[in-house]
Amino acid sequence: MIVLETQNLTKQFGGLTAVNAVSMTINQGDIVGLIGPNGAGKTTFVNAISGLNPPTSGKVTFFGEDTTGLTPEQMCKKGLSRTFQIPSPFPKMTAIESVMTASIFGNAPGVVKDPVQHSREMLDFVEFPMAEDVLSEQLNTVQLKRLDLARALASHPKLLFMDEMASGLSEGELSDIMRILDKISRKGISILMIEHIMQLIMAVCNRLLCIQFGTKIAEGPTQEVANDPRVTKAYLGSAD
Numbered sequence: 001m002i003v004l005e006t007q008n009l010t011k012q013f014g015g016l017t018a019v020n021a022v023s024m025t026i027n028q029g030d031i032v033g034l035i036g037p038n039g040a041g042k043t044t045f046v047n048a049i050s051g052l053n054p055p056t057s058g059k060v061t062f063f064g065e066d067t068t069g070l071t072p073e074q075m076c077k078k079g080l081s082r083t084f085q086i087p088s089p090f091p092k093m094t095a096i097e098s099v100m101t102a103s104i105f106g107n108a109p110g111v112v113k114d115p116v117q118h119s120r121e122m123l124d125f126v127e128f129p130m131a132e133d134v135l136s137e138q139l140n141t142v143q144l145k146r147l148d149l150a151r152a153l154a155s156h157p158k159l160l161f162m163d164e165m166a167s168g169l170s171e172g173e174l175s176d177i178m179r180i181l182d183k184i185s186r187k188g189i190s191i192l193m194i195e196h197i198m199q200l201i202m203a204v205c206n207r208l209l210c211i212q213f214g215t216k217i218a219e220g221p222t223q224e225v226a227n228d229p230r231v232t233k234a235y236l237g238s239a240d
């Protein structure tokens, strides 16, 4: 089953074409790695799909429905959640209160009977390393990213976008993230992850999409794309 499809998705900022006619597909159960050099347009592409910064042209289809230009709130209600490269929490809220906002506002009324218990389960699920009543402003970046993930999962997504979840992680924290990604996937949630850490990409992604200067240069099975000379040249820096 096709979860998400983009057709010629384009985003321009004035004279800059940050995303240039990108067409791609995510199938049920996929863990797709979105790779490409810095400034390639990865975050802009994800923003254009998830509603944060709507596309200039092109089409987004989510579970067969045209969702082009819908707001983040509308996309969330339809089953698309995301995490951010730089999480921006509510600083004066505790961890559990932050997750509760998503639990309460990210689901249709009545879906979550007990938001406290549900949020606690989400924090457990992502193996949140701090007490649930810690203030968000006291968390470091790695802990904030874990909280961001719990918040994203609290709205029962069918598709999850993750923006550089693993940057700055130690070797041990990286294997924690791999385990958590596996748990998310086993729940039937499809994943698109922007990531620079090839160790993680190669271990968890079944497919890759590579963009450069806003244009798709490769899409397909992980090994195939990773070995594509255009990708090695663009992303890893050596083709010859």
Ligand SMILES: Nc1ncnc2c1ncn2[C@@H]1O[C@H](COP(=O)(O)OP(=O)(O)OP(=O)(O)O)[C@@H](O)[C@H]1O
Residues within 6 Å of the ligand: 013, 016, 018, 036, 037, 038, 039, 040, 041, 042, 043, 044, 045
């Ligand atoms: N709001 C904006 N206004 C103008 N230009 C923008 C805006 N957002 C992004 N850009 C530009 O669009 C291009 C793509 O940026 P984007 O952040 O999507 O790249 P990226 O692949 O996610 O990079 P990185 O890996 O460094 O996070 C860059 O040239 C960037 O400067």
